[in-house]
Amino acid sequence: MALIYRAILLHPIYCRALMRGNPWGWQRGGTVAIGAISLLVILAASLMLDSAVRPRRTGRRSWQGLFLHLLTMSGLFGLFLAVSGSAIVAAALAIGLQLLFVIGSNAKHAMLGEPLLFSDLTLFAALFRHPSFYLSALSAAQKVGAVLGAGGLLLALAWLFVPRLSPHLIGVGLLLAVLGMMSLFLRSRAGRDLARKPDMPADLARHGLAATLLLYWLRWRATPDPPILAASVEERGADQARPELVVVVQCESFADPVDLTGDPRLALPGLTRARQAAWQWGDLGVSGFGAYTMRTEFGVLFGRSEGDLGFRQYDPFLTAKGEASYALSARLGAWGYRALFVHPHDLRFYGRDRLMPAIGFDRLVGEESFPPVTAGQGRYVDDRTLGAELRTLIDAATGPTLIYAVTMENHGPWTKDRVAGSPGGLDAYLHHVRSSDVMLADLADHLAGTGRSALLVFLGDHRPSIPGVLEPGQARHTSYVMLRFTPGDGDASGPGRADLTPDELHHAILRAARAD
DSSP: OHHHHHHHHHOHHHHHHHHTTOTTOOSSHHHHHHHHHHHHHHHHHHHHHHTTOSSOOOSOOOHHHHHHHHHHHHHHHHHHHHHHOOHHHHHHHHHHHHHHHHHHHHHHHHHHSSOOOGGGGGHHHHHHHSHHHHHTTSOHHHHHHHHHHHHHHHHHHHHHOOOOHHHHHHHHHHHHHHHHHHHHHHHSHHHHTSSOSOOHHHHHHHHOHHHHHHHHHHHHHTOOOOOOOOOOHHHHOSOSOOOSEEEEEEETTOOOHHHHHOOGGGOOHHHHHHHHHOSEEEEEOOSOSSSOHHHHHHHHHHOOOHHHHGGGGGSGGGGGGGGGGGSHHHHHHTTTOEEEEEOSSOTTGGGHHHHHHHTTOSEEEOGGGSOOOOTTTOSSOOHHHHHHHHHHHHHHOOSSEEEEEEOOTTOSOOOTTSSTTOOOTHHHHHHHHHHHHHHHHHHHHHHHHHTSOEEEEEEEOSOOOBTTTBOOOSOOOEEEEEEEEOTTTOOOOOOEEOOBOHHHHHHHHHHHHTOO
16 A cells, blocks of 8 residues: 555656556556455445434444445446446545535535435436526536536546456446345345335434435335225215315415514414414424425325325325325316416426326416516516416316415525525515415405305425524424305304324315315
8 A cells, every 4th residue: 555655646657557457567466456455445435434424323333234335335336447447536436426425415414404315316317407496506606616527527537547448347247246245135134124114314323324325215116006096985976065166375485484483573464364264274294394395295285194105205206196096186186176286487397297187187387377587576486476377267267176386486595695685594585485475365365255165275385494594403394274265154163273294284175175
């Protein structure tokens, strides 16, 4: 090792030869020796990196998790060696990739309160399909740095590429051997018994990040679709009084500012009035913080609890098509309702353009139905504009109609330039959430004035993440209200306050829709 360090420090030409994987001109033995040393170094370094993953591990790691970690890092080394032919390049890429995962996981834990999940890797594809949605949060300097860094990496890989066949074949052999060992281990009793039920914090502490990502992905793939849900006789019956209109508004990052800050002066007048008139209202116990809109959306739409979902709970939209018969749109559709899905954003995001028709929505209303966002208006279509479109759809509805809307105005980040003249942070959030509150009040007034039977459900999908102001903690609930409008003498008495989870809200909507 001393000879290698001396060569790196004193002999640039020798260093370049070392990076190419054959410093002494050995055709076989030298390459294998350099590869073995490089692999041992990254395995040791990777264990140190993994110990930095938050939340920090408090006890001993399981031997199964350690074994899977070492196999994973060895497999990455073999993959990069097969591509580049250079042991040093393979080692640098393998440890660099792990470093990227550790940094990303810790950043996510600090902002959202949970570590990196296997389902988060699907967002890489979304990054290329919808770059503006993610890259808009980066400064110009960060964007330039990312482009230059990626270009520099490609040039370095091209310069250090080894044309000789032998190191590439060694990399392929190592990768195949690792995959074989991993397959045998996971089929053994010791592997089969790992992570049988989702408990991410405990499994991360017990097995480490790499092993947990791999195990959860495998368990997710093995989870079957639930049995098809057939409409019950009660649901098919036509002798029950049902509201002509069911309007569900899932409001982005909507939460009661009093709950967030403890300051009663920040109470929202529309929400306060809606609670007083509500048939049912309460806290909505969402699982995510600052993100994961689709978890709440899935719960309300499909009525399946996280316990029912198992390893699908982390990103249920990935497998939602297999559960289409459970969807609110499908169940109300069996009662004769026409279903509309409204979202003032690119419907391709999370595949809503394909998923919503598959689960029973008859019409999709996307960003093309709204005027372009102008300078000073904000980053997204504001909730008052969305509310105006919803009132138009309500007036145009003929026959039983479900309208499910997902808002965008309150989406982060909450930077100082978010609202003109605002320092950002909580001040910017309050500016936007008041717009949501006005939308709620306007919709309630409009439905009350139509003279038609209606059910209005308004809910927040998760709390906002505002670094230094609102950060992940034990309290994650948002708010929901359900208002029933009946022609004549007004609403019948309802359940009043009832704190629910999103899946429980799904069933509450069905109960309210078929109540006399």
